[in-house]
Amino acid sequence: MINAFHNEAGVTFPQGFTAAGVKAGIKKSGNLDVAVIYTEKEAAVAGTFTQNAVAAAPVFASKAVVATGTAHAIVANAGCANACTGEQGEKDAAATQKIAAEALGCTPQDVVVASTGVIGVPLPMDKLEAGVKDAVSKLSADGSSAASQAIMTTDTHPKTAALEIELGGKKVRFGVIAKGSGMIQPNMATMLCFITTDAAIDSKLLQKALSKVVATSFNMISIDGDMSTNDMVVVMANGAAGNAPIVEGSEDYAKFLEALDKLCKELAQEIADDGEGATKFLTVHVTGTKTFADAKTIAMSVAKSPLVKTAFFGADPNWGRVICAVGYAGVPMNHKDVVVKFGDIPVYAHGVGAEYDAEALAKVMEQHDITISIDMGQGEEEATVWTCDFSYEYVKINGEYHT
Structure with a gap:
């Protein structure tokens, strides 16, 4: 039985996760533009990324984090994609990881980074550094709404959802925030999607589950046929629910997969529905x-x-x-x-x-x-x-x- 909650709890609905969104002056609008999602308890991490050959610097940095199997945080900015920015872009992505790690008390390889916005413009690192530090200082269990707004570009509204299931007598929660409105074409879309869960599952099985559901959700939407340079879907699972670790082929894995699939399809449809200028x-x-x-x-x-x-x-x-x-x-x-x-x-x-x-x-x-x-x-x-x-x-x- 899956209970879905269309509320603002989002990525802080699962136990042990906090989030924040702040204004760093990266967006010309002056709106929220830097988001941080954090779990003090180490989390298994998995991700899927754009298949565009011209991928942005944060994509490569975050792939390296996912390859380690664990993470503590996600840092995302909107207003600047840090794509096609050469060696400087790579240095800036790494610097973002270091800034966040020092503020959070973890290592740079514990920090997933993501960017969205205009291509070919260097990250304004002075603004981003101040924004990351500000967001870390404001991390809270009520911060998901602000974080979801901070990753928006041409979206008309934040995209967020949460749900709860039961595994082995334990309540297990999922939360998600996403952005996406234009340059949408799999595989995946101009989108950032961050999923949190307090389920206990190892990173390899988490990756298998994520790849499976992305294939029939985020890879099944199109707005304009253009594939972005920055797309990613990242999930962190910190095990705070206390369930027995999920194993492949079990009933718990089937339930976990069903819940993840429901969330991803829901957000994928919401992204398609919020296509730039869409009326249908x-x-x-x-x-x-x-x-x-x-x-x-x-x-x-x-x-x-x-x-x-x-x-x-x-x-x-x-x-x-x-x-x-x-x-x-x-x-x-x-x-x-x-x-x-x-x-x-x-x-x-x-x-x-x-x-x-x-x-x-x-x-x-x-x-x-x-x-x-x-x-x-x-x-x-x-x-x-x-x-x-x-x-x-x-x-x-x-x-x-x-x-």
């Missing part, structure tokens, strides 16, 4: 393929199509754009086997447009949440991708982002 949340559900990979490829082809996305912004039931995106996805198919539905209404079936009630379809197209269902008629596999529409506001936000 679109679920693309592809069934009837021979493999999951085929279903995902087709779903992503539809989800990334600017013509599909603009049609849904305009509430135009232009099914031709959808079947076109299915056709060029590169998956062997017979178009006469395919059925496409908008909501529950078939719009294309077996090679031709389907007859439908125009008034009923118009009501579907006006909704905020719309499902595009595509049955390929070739097998038993399926996949679901989440995306949003393209609006005038998306162009405005990204046309002015650097300025």
